[in-house]
Structures are given as structure tokens and as C-alpha cells.
Amino acid sequence: MSARTVKVASASGLHARPAALFSQAASEQPAAVTIETADAGPVKASSILMLLTLDVAFDDEVTLRAEGEGAEESLDALAALLETNLDEEFQES
Template sequence: MAERTVKIASSSGLHARPAGIFAQAAAQQPATVTIEKAGGNAVQASSMLMLMTLGAGQGDEVTLRAEGEGADESVDALAALLEKDLDAEE
């Protein structure tokens, strides 16, 4: 299992557009990835609705966990995405 904790950079956190971009990227990963906010439950990273239930805002720390083939690469790719301001992406 691969695991990494990152801070959310998007100004609106993991809501609406950033959640959609992140969920789509998570769905394309070879490993199964979950995301969890401290003190909360882990949810499937590929589910936009579940991402929005996290209530994760800008600057909040979340933990990504992946299992299966390509787990390390999946966590690295998704962590890099969270560290960018997805609200500013075109």
C-alpha cells in the first residue's frame, strides 16, 4: 500500500470543478485510491460526490492511499494534482 499526505492548493478546496478533475484523474489510475481528511472516513477518490462530502478546503491536509499495481505512481500523480490550484487550470 502506498500512502501520502498533502495539502489542498485549490482556492475552493475539493468542491465542484477541482473535485471533478481529481475524480476523473483518480478513475484513470491503475490502483484503487482512497482519500481521507484527518478525523474523517476514507472515500473512493474516483467518486466526485464522495470527494465533496469530505468538506476539504484550501490548506486542509488529506491522506491518499492506494492498493494494487501502480500504487506508488497513482499516489504520486494524484498528490501532484492536489498540490496545484485546479481552479486556475484551463
């Protein structure tokens, strides 16, 4: 199992729009991915409801874990997404 720890860059953390974008991207990955915090998890990264239960705020660290074919690529894609301010990205489009 591969793992990666990243800080969340979205100003609102993983709430509302950023959580929706992240869960959608997770569901499109070839590997099964979970996400957890120091206090909660792991939960399926593709589940928006489970993401919201983690109560992840701006600059919180989360750990992504992936298993299966394409695990490293899945972690790369999702880590890059978390390191992007998705609130800002959405406002600009």
C-alpha cells in the same frame, strides 16, 4: 498499501470543478485509491459525491492511500494534482 499526505492547493478546496477533475484523474489510475481527512473518510477517490462529503478546504491536509499495481505512480499523479491550484488552471485554459 502506500500512503501520501498532501495539502490541497485549490482555492475552493475539493469542491465543484477541482473535485470533478480529481475524481476523473483518480478513476484513470491503475491502483485503487482512497482519500481521507483527519476528521472523515476514507472514501473512494474516484467518487465525486464521496469527495464532496469530505468538505475539504484550501490548505487542508488529506491522506491518499493506494493499493495494487501502480500504487506509487497513482499516488504521485494524484498528489501532484492536489498540490496544483486547479481553480487557477481551469481559468487559464
